[in-house]
Amino acid sequence: MKANLRTLKYAAWLGWQMESNWTNPWLFAIYSIIKPISATLILVIMYLIIWGSVLEQPEIFSYMFVGNTFYMYVAQVLFGVVFVIHEDREHYQTLKQVYIAPISFYFYIVGRAVPKIVITTIAAVITLAFGVLFLGLPIKLGAVNWPLLLLAMAVGLFCILMIGIALAGVSMLTAKHSMGINEGIAGMFYLFCGVTFPITFLPTWGQVIGLAIPITYWLEVVRRAVLPADLQWDSGLAAYSTGDIFLMLLATSLLFLVLSLGIFRYADRLARKKGKLDMSTTY
């Protein structure tokens, strides 16, 4: 375990250096927050065009804002995990050395994603602060259910990392599709998991897909933890208690954990069998 933690630590340090040392710290800080804030502001403007003011439909605004802010973790962390394979194999051509080193490859991949989690957390906090201070987002720090939020974050991040591991496995077998796979899965979650609108607006088959993905339950728990009870837009899960939803989050996360490990192991074996671990496709 000690060796694994050391791998995690140095992989995280490597990830941080690769992530940030291309520029000076101030530019990097601006770079890290401007992209997610812009993505949220697109939705804010869309909302304001239709409703004119946050006060018109505060539950819709809060639902969208909080969902989109926490969705940053899905997009960024998935990208952080999946792109490790592509970056190490194609760009720096170091994957084979890392692979044969006496370390846990899982811990290495997860470690490389740690800087993304840290950067995304900073961006999420700034986005929420921006929402509260300038847009009237009704979050009161004293009213937030912190234990529930922290528990949900732990389970949610673990789940996102597991999904990322599965996709990293798939990207070991593909030439240039890491970005596409990552964006496709993240896009699917964005559409089907009730990020900006309740899943009840989806057709029935879309709702079924949404209910099978843990991100749906994670976002619901997060919203219940941070938003006041009277400003909850019915996501389609209003009939369930928070405990029930948390159980569904755990159950679906467990299912994804098993699936993820299975996919990664299968892809790993296939990649070694077909000699794809050190392939270079100049993408």
Place this chain on the structure above:
Amino acid sequence: MDLQLNWRAMWGRAYPRIIGVQREPSWILFDIFLPLLGIAAFIFFYRAMGAPEIYTGFVVLGGAMTAFWINVLWSMAAQFYWEKETGNLQLYLIAPMSRMSVLAGMAIGGMFLTGVRALSTFILGFLLFDVELEVTNPAALLAVFVVTLIALYGMGMLFSSLYLLYGRGAWHLSNILQEPIYLVSGFYFPVKAMGFWVALGASIIPITLGLDAMRQLMFDGEQIMPFLTWQVELVILMVLAVGFVLAARYALHYMEYLGKREGRLTLRWQ
């Protein structure tokens, strides 16, 4: 200048992008169906808010046009960075043709490749979400679309020259120019909603005015909120097209000189 050589160089650089449409069918999934997921999410968000149906059309149009912006960022602006990383840039530099013909080839190939993808996304979005179009002047629409692309890819040629010396910064710069530009250029809503000054500032990006003009020529309703009339926007786009291509020529010469002087044209893994 050897016109025949440059003509061949241009089409030689455009060829892999044009032929790529049929050689690499995976783009059908990655470049048509995947963007539709994001487009669908924005449409459902508008619908969940009870927005008029015209916004569905705005999202489908803007979503399809994102393909061009992404192509300009990653396959024009950052292209010389990729070429440097894979070792091709030095081959371009020692070849006897003008580097502008390489940029023009990249632009023509990119326009074709992305045009097929954007059109496919638009048609699918149009069919799936029952978009109501009111095209009264198809010739003007075509003119606006073509001039927008020329201006946009002219800007891409300029960026490509400016990116010539970048290392990993090129990747990050392209990355950061996505969502903020979707926001200020009004990809999913009329740009005038951002306010006059933001719209004016964003007009330096050709797709801002192009989208605004296309919305006027494709839809009917007070929600269009035109920033300027489409005729004025067309004229500005023409000026931008000429200006960007000329600026790209100057920037390319200067950055190449700078790169040679500082020894950064063959520097990899920066």
